[in-house]
Amino acid sequence: MTSNAFIRRSANGDDKVPQTRLGVWQRHSSIILVAVASGGLLIGLVLLWQDTRYSGLVWTVATLAVLGSLLVQVFGALRRGDVGLDIVAALSMSAAIAFGEPLAGNVVGLMYASGQLLEAFAEGRARREMTALMGRVSHSAMRYSASGLEEIAISLIRPGDRLLIRQGEVLPVDGIVSGDAATLDMAALTGESLPQPVSPGAEALSGSTCIGAAFDLVANRIAAESTYAGIVRLVEAAQASKAPIVRMADRFAMGFLLLTIAMAGSAWYLSADPIRALAVLVVATPCPLILAVPVAIISGMSRAAKIGVLVKNGGMLETLARVQTAILDKTGTLTHGQAAVIDIRTTATFTADEVLEAAASLDQASGHVVAAALVRAATGKGLRLSKPEKVAETPGTGIEGCVDGKKVVVGGSGFVRRTSGGDDPRSLVTPAMRTSLTVAVAIDGKLAGVIVLQDQVRADARSVLNAFRAAGIRKIVLASGDRAEIAQAVGAELGMDAVLGDLTPEGKVAAVRAEARNGTVMMVGDGVNDAPALAAADIGVAMGARGTASSSEAAGVVLLVDELGPLAKAVAIARRSRRIALQSVSAGLALSIGAMVAAAFGYMQPVEGAILQEVIDVAVILNALRALR
Template identity: 55%
Template sequence: MEPSGTDRLKTVILLLAATGLALGLVLWFADRPDLADLVWIAGVVPALVALVIEILRSLRSGEIGLDIVAALSMSAALVFGETLAAAVVAVMYSGGTFLESFAEGRARREMHDLLSRVPRTATRHRDGGLEEVPLDEIAMGDRLLIRQGDVVPVDGTVASDTAFVDMSALTGESLPVRLARGAEAMSGSTNAGEAFDLTAMREAKDSTYAGIVRLVEEAQASKAPMSRLADRWSLGFLVVTVSIALAAWWFTGDPIRAVAVLVVATPCPLILAVPVALVAGLSRAAHFGVLIKGAGPLETMARIRTLILDKTGTLTDGRPQIVSINSANGMPADDILRFAASLDQASKHPVAQAVVAAAKLRGQALPIPTDVMEMPGEGVKGRVEGREVIVGGDDFVASLVGRGDRGLPGKDVGSVLVAVAIDGQMAGHLVMSDPLREGTSAMLAGLRRQGISRILLATGDRAEVAERVTEGLGLDGLRAGLTPDQKVLLVLTERKHGPVMMVGDGVNDAPALAAADVGVAMGARGAAASAEAADVVLLVDRIDRLGPGIEIARASRRIAMESVVVGIGLSVLGMIAAAYGYLSPVQGALLQEVIDVAVILNALRALRIAPQDVMSANPASRPAAGQDTAQGATP
């Protein structure tokens, strides 16, 4: 992604200020002080003009920032001929704003690579053929072709005999759903089976997905702006600075003392140390697979007290897994799985792919099936090693071979049965469900140790499924069957307990992510809408990265605060010394540089933050020198 015009302007201003300072020093040492003054002034003016424009913008919006102190010190130094001091302040100030811009630009570039394609066209039947049309040209009654893997572009009814769609991004249902002819398919769901025809019920602008996008926009517009740590110190520091400078001038009659006070007071520990610590924190978080979109979200992340979690694809993996294998005629479970997986190699159905993956995970060798015939949404028939095998839904397989003497095995709420028949007899059932991610309980305990006082589950799935999956986690609340706008309402209601973090991965989570103080999206497999609306994206498909992300945010903010307190304390001592005449403006600028170096070195400690939860929970994940622990993360 190309840098914005503002980013380029900040880079140019920094280069001009730094070049002016360096060239002026060369001329000064060459005994050309007149030319040195002109060069220093030329380097300061662009930074000062940009600074004044930014101050006027802030004042119009009712904000008073640290920019005023920097503008006063540069202006006073120029007015009273202290051009070298003005040049030093210009470099320090423009360097700080450049660092902040760099942090935000880095997050934008990484985010650009994360977002997947959102459908903008659809395939429409017209005059016996097919045509690609923009979504806004689709009218009610149009017949559309939804190919395998396509996202349903508009709300409509199924016009084919059957359709198999993945609605997890919209409703939280972790397993694909079979829709019969005439059933409604919602925009934003994904075709998980064979291609089917859809009759448009609504235009794209009135469909489910468009409504969710509008909710995201409304939530982002109503979200309170994140307060920068540096700005919260600005007013008090401005009052102290101006008071000491005026007092020095009033009691001594020497304006140069006031200039020296202002130069020493230029809040470079705030302007430089804070962005350095936060940029270092952003880089360190990315090292562990956590992309934080700028310093503002990182600061807010450090103050989170309430956590709201989605279920499907967040607490759970979002993909069906085999939890048990039940034999109906004494056949070994491994043989049932091997025959089922061998035949399912010929199917692209999500459940079939999960069965194949489970068999390969157990190291089973899978022969190639022959004479394969698939019934979309029902099951698949074929031959494996010369034996006739049928795999599919229990009703489908039972209608062909009967259920056998044992009947149906028991299963938990939210599980599904995959029946397997061999040579005309029911061989057994694979019980599949979407279980909790490994280490979820330990992850939640770690978050509580970090100060998260409330943890809630918010899901669009059924209550009995959510309760069964989260049993024993010790959640502070569970809300099931929620629509996107109800999730937003829950986020807003929970704000009374403190800043709220929302974690989700589906389209239906996007409005709540936008409304939360910090929204976190599962970026590896989550929907583009949720990643777009979120402030934080987990680059790897692991919810346990949330703990290290919060720990890094808090440590970075603590380091920034340490740098600020020490730096401001030293600056106040320098201001007092300047007021008494012990420091000239240039000496004050050099002293401020020494203070800057000290606080920046301290701020850089954020690059070495080692999250304890990651290291203690998984010692094998401890990175060696130069080695990254998160696939796809950028150190």
């Protein structure tokens, strides 16, 4: 098929992005060729009752119209080094004209043109979920300015701009909800049909639709760097890809072409009847290999996109279908990637709220991730945070300063012990807490307590791992850069087949390569440190479209939602799509070869063969479309 392009608007509002593959002209040209071939067939049949010479001429002209278009495609493919089964169609139409069988040639032309139209329709339907993403790109936004509201192109939005999002509008950029809460439809991103409430101060993603009252959004990214723009770019790359199973079909095409020519030549030689050779060529045109496989693969990609799993190309979908071992990072993958306060142990002099309030007040002056977790916990409980003064922070060790006239020290056990009169914070730590992160707090030179934090395991993690196994993954490995004892605790909780801790990025790569000896490996991660392992694996999966650019770039699959559940479903979808593609190819080839044998022995005329082959093609395409369900 030809690859025509037309221009559509890009994710940042610029008219620059070409869309290839089944372009507008190709769909229109297929309709025109079907009209010419069917019109010629009908007119020829009417004229047949009056003068066979004119009917033959009409059939020949209609056949030549389709043949001319087909030859342009064949020569274009040959220049690119592609040898496909379109050659068989060209040979059968040429032979029909040469051997004085214009009716057979017209039928072949009609069936070939209608087959291309059917393929265009099927592939277009299969891409529907992915293409629907493109149509949701916003082109303008309402921005607050000194003079009031102004409508601007989304390419002009800058971080910090305050936007008004009205009911029914699609969010043009990622941002923080300000003022009133927002009610969003996130189905385009996550597949979730229920409205999602977003509280003030929480982030809302571009591509979501406001289905509640209007609200204000403070942009925190430009349009080109927002979540939805990244998704659109990934979709564009996915739509332009070609799966290995499709390339495998191309390789089979050469063998099938040679078999077809050999059978046609042998039938002609042994029977001295060129019509038998023509019948063999006709019944082999076109082959299910060039129809069913891409339809099934693209259907699988579209189905995965609908549930929030973006497979970058068809090759990755096929690889996903063959995964035997899954290696998962811990932080941000099996866990939420954010430490949360799970317990506060205090001395007799202080209460838990006093310890947390003092620590969080001081930690407002720190940029450490643990400090952010303490501030989040305190504000979540409604505690009053005071302004810290005389702050001194020792990176990686602790922080000290004054809060409400009291000397407060927050940090590791050793750091706090030196400033708390010798009391050992470890005396408050139980054996069960040793696999969690602990932060000691001293107030006015006395040990006040220990705050226990933990990056909690996702609620759906165990069920997702069970779903992986149900989908056919044989081994699941936890690979973490955290301390070995923490990794072991998480692995034991989730029932992992193997647990690896204290891993550097190089160590994760080594783990991937070690498992690759046992079959296809999938690596799932979210951070910069996971990018090398994602690239080294047979297929890498990046958590969340908002993850680090390096991990999304290295991965072949990107989860558009911050959860693992859809990935297990995507593995099952990939396996089913590949199975359906192979079923379609096997059944289609078997039926085609059987019909070719019948034609070679004279049991089938060229017109009958053309009709039978079209029935076979329609059957395998309909079978391939099952991948959409």
